[in-house]
Amino acid sequence: MxxxxxxxxxxxxxxxxxxxxxxxxxxxxxxxxxxxxxxxxxxxxxxxxxxxxxxxxxxxxxxxxxxxxxxxVILPFFKESFPIMAEEVFNEIMSSNVHTFEEFLKVFLKNRINFFFENKEIAKVVIKEILYNEELKSNLLPILSENFIIRVNKALDIFKERGEFVDIPTDRIVKMVLTFIAGFLASRLVLLNDYSITEEEIEDAVHFVMDGIRNKEQ
Amino acid sequence: MxxxxxxxxxxxxxxxxxxxxxxxxxxxxxxxxxxxxxxxxxxxxxxxxxxxxxxxxxxxxxxxxxxxxxxxVILPFFKESFPIMAEEVFNEIMSSNVHTFEEFLKVFLKNRINFFFENKEIAKVVIKEILYNEELKSNLLPILSENFIIRVNKALDIFKERGEFVDIPTDRIVKMVLTFIAGFLASRLVLLNDYSITEEEIEDAVHFVMDGIRNKEQ
Amino acid sequence: MxxxxxxxxxxxxxxxxxxxxxxxxxxxxxxxxxxxxxxxxxxxxxxxxxxxxxxxxxxxxxxxxxxxxxxxVILPFFKESFPIMAEEVFNEIMSSNVHTFEEFLKVFLKNRINFFFENKEIAKVVIKEILYNEELKSNLLPILSENFIIRVNKALDIFKERGEFVDIPTDRIVKMVLTFIAGFLASRLVLLNDYSITEEEIEDAVHFVMDGIRNKEQ
Amino acid sequence: MxxxxxxxxxxxxxxxxxxxxxxxxxxxxxxxxxxxxxxxxxxxxxxxxxxxxxxxxxxxxxxxxxxxxxxxVILPFFKESFPIMAEEVFNEIMSSNVHTFEEFLKVFLKNRINFFFENKEIAKVVIKEILYNEELKSNLLPILSENFIIRVNKALDIFKERGEFVDIPTDRIVKMVLTFIAGFLASRLVLLNDYSITEEEIEDAVHFVMDGIRNKEQ
DNA sequence: GATGAATGAGATTTCATTCAT
DNA sequence: CATGAATGAAATCTCATTCAT
CATH class of the missing domain: 1.10.10.60 (Homeodomain-like)
Incomplete structure (x- = not known):
């Protein structure tokens, strides 16, 4: 590089x-x-x-x-990763039938997972090289955070105002949610080469993010 | 290789x-x-x-x-990664003051996080190379799963019997929990070079895993 | 290797x-x-x-x-070493003006010696490396024996039927004749760097093989 | 070197x-x-x-x-190779029951073959390295020729005077005989790894050198 | 546009030899 | 005497890149 x-x-x-x-x-x-x-x-x-x-x-x-x-190889994929978070798309999501963060997350997750799995190979390259090459990382990560994290932050803030979340600073919640999503995608694609992913699993994942694993009915 | x-x-x-x-x-x-x-x-x-x-x-x-x-460089670290899950250690954890999965998770997380952060550099190498090098991966991952996942599975089963968890197949829960932990460690070490980690953050992480981000009091 | x-x-x-x-x-x-x-x-x-x-x-x-x-370097030379013994060439030799083993030997020797001396350098490499490198030897020698010795054996048998030879098992005769020829070529090329070889010497060599060094007229 | x-x-x-x-x-x-x-x-x-x-x-x-x-490794073997040709030994051979060159050759061959086969391994090293290493060759060959060829020449001359040999210049006879013996030993030791050698074979070899392969009774 | 022969800088590896203990 | 860690020169090999065709 x-x-x-x-x-x-x-x-x-x-x-x-x-x-x-x-x-x-x-x-x-x-x-x-x-x-x-x-x-x-x-x-x-x-x-x-x-x-x-x-x-x-x-x-x-x-x-x-x-x-x-x-x-x-990387940049076109990289550029295509953002639109979901573009103002229009974002607004569209927020307006339609998305009234809770859980719904937002489901739509968001499905969208991103689909995107990644439709571009399995490139995604794999991008993940691997961003993790491996310090210089690539230092060039691409800032772009990511500018485009990605900021917007998710904004989205979360909206839902937070509605009192949907536990009382933890938003940025920490974002970090954890993104950590989980990133970990989810990376482990499937790069670590496990597991390219199958069902609707059911996505639902599970959303539940996990929303409610964790504790049984509340106990 | x-x-x-x-x-x-x-x-x-x-x-x-x-x-x-x-x-x-x-x-x-x-x-x-x-x-x-x-x-x-x-x-x-x-x-x-x-x-x-x-x-x-x-x-x-x-x-x-x-x-x-x-x-x-890798193997000694790799071998040292397991003991926590060795029968004795595991039993010790389970017996003492650990009565809930939440407590178990806290102990476990703290232990592993400490281990990783005490060996930041090597951990970084291991993570990077396992993700990057297919052959290394195919040699080391099976060992990991045999030693690691199986035991966590067992641990979870114990707590599951006590009805602590939502009704999702154990292995899927394990997958999600480990995905989160792995994602957490990997993102901090490899992606963010963020070597600071507070007790508070660990607590947050445990809460996240246990209860997700939804506000239950609403 | x-x-x-x-x-x-x-x-x-x-x-x-x-x-x-x-x-x-x-x-x-x-x-x-x-x-x-x-x-x-x-x-x-x-x-x-x-x-x-x-x-x-x-x-x-x-x-x-x-x-x-x-x-x-070696293999092309190696392949070119065989044709002389190919069925056609062999038959041609046997048919024409070759009626005794002495004549056959003369033609054969001249042909092979010419071939070797026309390719002095490569021949030197081949001889040296076959003698020096065990693995090369174990790979090339069998090919030699299959293609070479067997055919010479056959040729000798023909002349033996005509009663031209002393009563020693054919394979032992072959061994001795080839030992002499190989020794002759190797010693000239590798040992003595003696690249001059006269018609006269070839005649001598053929006589030596046929009649040895004893004076029969005594 | x-x-x-x-x-x-x-x-x-x-x-x-x-x-x-x-x-x-x-x-x-x-x-x-x-x-x-x-x-x-x-x-x-x-x-x-x-x-x-x-x-x-x-x-x-x-x-x-x-x-x-x-x-x-080489030199002690090298030095031990000569004694047979030392004046005393040579005279001893010539005096006793050795009256013809055939007898001389038999004694000589048996002696040298025994010596080589008793020291198979070293002999192998010596042969290989003399053939392979130009510098070693240029240092050792002259010594050989001074000690060896000259004496055999002398021996042959003695028998030649008695009219035992065909009418070919002595040095050419020597060359052929030594070529055969050297080829014989080298091919067995280095080429074929054939460490078995019978009395019968030695007799054959001597006959070969003396009378060639032609059937004189025809 | 496309080719593939050629390059040379640099990477990994080997190994005879030295030397402090 | 014996050791074996350390060396560094040289050997084999890799590979991104150039360029004439």
Whole structure:
């Protein structure tokens, strides 16, 4: 990883990716698959080239560096991760049939889980590399927190005002909820390679977040 | 990573490490520090040698391969991770002043969190490499599940009989609890580099697991 | 030396060597020259690279390992060693003007000696490494015996039926004749670096094999 | 191999080897065994140390360098190879019941074969290394030829005067006979690992050298 | 655009040798 | 005498990257 600003790269990347050639698609696909399995650092460009049925030079013709190929894999996914939290979507969720945090959480969880599981492989790459590469982390995490945590915080505040939550500082609640969700997704995707996930399990997870595991009827 | 059974390595390793020389200690310390920061794959042995004030050859005289050096870092920590769940310790916990799962969880969490934070650096290496290296994962995870999950399962069953928990299959509860704990530790150590953790936070976490975030008094 | 079956390597090798680049030729030439002089084990790849006017990486790009470079030198020669004994050639020899074993031996010796001396350097490498490297030996010798000894045996049997030979079991005769020929070639090439060999000497050698050194006229 | 004069080393060696300690014996034994199997260049001193049950430092305490260890293995054998040809022994052979070259050859062959097979392992080392290592060869071969070939030449001349041989220049006869004997020993020891050798085979070999393979009664 | 041969910097590994104990 | 930890030079090998075609 060079010390380039990721956001600049993000923009520059967008410009380049006007039209992807067939070869480019194959390269990215192969890269995702192998990065997901063995990790970026343990994957050689020649391996990717072979898997993509492409000459090694072709990779560099399109992506310049291996680092840049990784960004070309990660950034689009990264950008797509946010819209759910975009003002519009957020408002939409809040307006419709979502009247409690439990409902919000269910919608939110289902949405994000679907998104992640529809993009299993890339998600795996993103999680692995963010956890593994300090520089990538220090570039991407701030963006995450600016876009993500702040908005969830805001959402929670709304519901908190309604007195739905226990009396713990919001940011600590956010931390715990996100920890659980992140842990949930990461453990399934990266740790367990468990790509099956049922509606029932999501319900369980929501219940867990909402009410914990204690039996209140006792 | 060779395809050898890790447990064999674990045993072989134990034999070799009769007495550590001063240089060996320096090597392992340097390795832990740099692996923790940059990851195993992004760390060169020459870098370690330099940091340890040692000739590069010395690393290989003692550890044979870079892979083996990683194991020498990971395995001792790995082995030390289990005792808490050993029959004796477990029974001890269960007997004394632990009468509810909440109490058990508090003791357990504090113990494990302390252990992890006392070994921050190694823990970081272990988490990173287990998540990153498929082969390491496939060798270490089974050992974890055999030693860890099964016992937690047993513990939960005991408390479940007492009707302490909601009516969800035990294994699913275990999964969620461990997901949360793992997520909690991993996010703090690897993601946030947040090495501060207060008693208060642990209490919060336990409450979260027990009762979720819903305000029951409403 | 890997423990792979050499014949597999032989085939794999054939596939790879579609077209040799100019640099590859230089590498192989340099390798042969230096291997022949100093032996495989005493030759470093950097030495070969330097002699070939090539970057060291280029060697590994084409041959993967030093072992494989050796095979790329040896195997083509090895394969070319057999044709003389192929059915067609053998029959041709037997039919034409070859009516006695003495004649056969003369043709055979001249042919093989020419082949070896036309490929002095490689032959030297092959002989040295087969004698020196146990694993190479255990892989190549069986192929030799299957292709070579059996056929010579057959040839001898033909002439033996005609009563040309002393009454010693054929296989023992073969052993002695081949021992002499092998000794002859090896000693000239490897031991004495004596690359000159006259028609006269071949005649002498044939006489020696046929009639020994005793003076029958006495 | 340093460029030291081997004969000087031979003498220096003799001085050192006054008394061999127990460890020294083990070292030399281990060295012979492993050198014989894998060759000098493919054997590491640590391997020898392990096989000898000795610390690596001990090897260097006694032999200074790995090269010198090889000489300590080779030279004693080398020196013992000559006595048969020493004036006395030679005369003894010539006087007793040896009246023909055939008889001489039989005695000589039996003697040398016995010597080689009694020292199989060392012989193997010597043959392999003389063939493999150009420098060793250029140091040892001249000594051989001075001590060996010249004397055999002389012997042959004696018998030649008696008209026992075909009319070929003596040195060429010597070359062929020695080629055969050397090929015979080398192929058995180094190539075939065939350590069994019967009286019968020796007789065959002598017949072969004397009369070749042609059937004279035809 | 695409190729793949070539590079060279750097990574891992080996190993004879030294030296303090 | 013997040890074995330590060394560092050199060996094998990897791989992102360049460039002529």
């Amino acid at each position: 060079s010390e380039s600003k990721l956001l600049d790269a993000l923009i520059a990347q967008a410009k380049l990716s006007k039209k992807q050639t067939e070869k480019q698609q194959k390269i990215v696909e192969a890269a995702i698959t192998i990065f997901a399995e063995k990790g970026y650092a343990n994957t050689s460009t020649s391996e990717i080239a072979k898997a993509a049925g492409v000459a090694e030079g072709t990779i560099f013709r399109h992506y310049g560096t291996k680092d840049n190929l990784l960004l070309s | 060779s395809e050898s059974k890790l447990l064999d390595a674990l045993i072989a390793q134990a034999k070799l490490s009769k007495k550590q020389t001063e240089k060996q200690q320096k090597i392992v310390e340097a390795a832990i520090t740099i692996f923790a920061e940059k990851g195993y794959a992004n760390t060169s042995t020459s870098e370690i040698a330099k940091a340890a004030g040692v000739a590069e050859g010395t690393i290989f005289r003692h550890y044979g391969t870079k892979d083996n050096l990683l194991l020498s | 890997s423990e792979s079956k050499l014949l597999d390597a032989l085939i794999a090798q054939a596939k790879l060597s579609k077209k040799q680049t100019e640099k590859q030729q230089k590498i192989v030439e340099a390798a042969i020259t230096i291997f022949a002089e100093k032996g495989y084990a005493n030759t470093s790849t950097s030495e070969i690279a330097k002699a070939a006017g090539v970057a060291e990486g280029t060697i590994f790009r084409h041959y993967g390992t030093k072992d494989n470079l050796l095979l790329s | 340093s460029e030291s004069k081997l004969l000087d080393a031979l003498i220096a060696q003799a001085k050192l080897s006054k008394k061999q300690t127990e460890k020294q014996q083990k070292i030399v034994e281990a060295a012979i065994t492993i050198f014989a199997e894998k060759g000098y260049a493919n054997t590491s001193t640590s391997e020898i140390a392990k096989a000898a049950g000795v610390a690596e430092g001990t090897i260097f305490r006694h032999y200074g360098t790995k090269d010198n260890l090889l000489l300590s």
